[in-house]
Amino acid sequence: MMPTAQLQVINATPVTTRQPQSNNVLTFPSHRVLLPVTLLADTEEESRSQLGALLHSPSGVYxxxxxRSRSRTHVWFDIARDDMPFMLHTLITTLPEAIIGAVTHPAASKEGH
Structure with a gap:
C-alpha cells in the first residue's frame, strides 16, 4: 500500500487567465486636459510661499x-476632465489671486514646444 501524500497550500492567490489581445483593438487616449495657471508675486519669497501652498494643497498632485519668469510663476496642471470642478474650487480657495489660463489638450501643448 502506498503512503498518502498531503498537499498543504499556504498564501494561495487565485490565478487569472489573460485574454489574448488582438491587433485590431483601438486604444483611446484618456480624457485629460492641461490647465495653465500664473501666480503673481511681488517678491521671490512671496512666490515661493504661493507655490508651496499650491503644491501642499490637494491640487498639488496635478x-x-x-x-519662474520675472515676478510670475507659471504652473501647469494635467487633470482629468471629471476632476475639473474640484480642481478649480481648490485652486480658487488656495490662491484666489492666481490667473487661470485656457484649458488645452495635452497633445496640443506638446506640439507647441
Missing amino acids: VTRTE
Missing part, C-alpha cells in the same frame, strides 16, 4: 511643470 502639477506637471513649473516655470
